[in-house]
Amino acid sequence: MQIKQAYHKDARFAVQEFTHKLKMRDVIWMLGNKIVVPQDKALRAQIVQACHDDAMSGHVGITKTLHLVSRHFQWENMRTDVEDYVRHCDACQVNKASTKAYAGKLQPLSIPGRRWEHITMDLIVKLPKTDRGHDYPGLCG
DSSP, rough: OOOHHHHHHGGGOOHHHHHHTEEEEEEEEEEEEEOOSSSOHHHHHHHHHHHHSTTTTTTOOOHHHHHHHHHEEEEETHHHHHHHHHOOHHHHHHSSSOOOOOOOOOOOOOOSSSSTTTTOOOOOHHHHHOTTTSSSSOOOO
């Protein structure tokens, strides 16, 4: 099992002060009824992936994924790891619903009744610099 191998790589599990609150059960460190996961990014990502990407989970959001992971596992900065994984999940980014408000239909401008009734101006900035060092034409040439 990968968790057992990762315990040997994490020096904290050799320190009595760290493990005094933990209990060993079948060569797995437990905190209450939760498995304590060592500092192994790949292992933690694999656990989050199993809880988030599972067909029964259905790519739920950060809060629900965190709940699923924390039901059986414990490690420092779990929330940060779950947030990072879910925010970078390709399937979630492609399929999530937009949170932006509907922009509505474009409305045509009214036709002016006389000259200079409506004045509009388009400003374009950050263009390539000219020989004189300007990055947009401006009004004065």
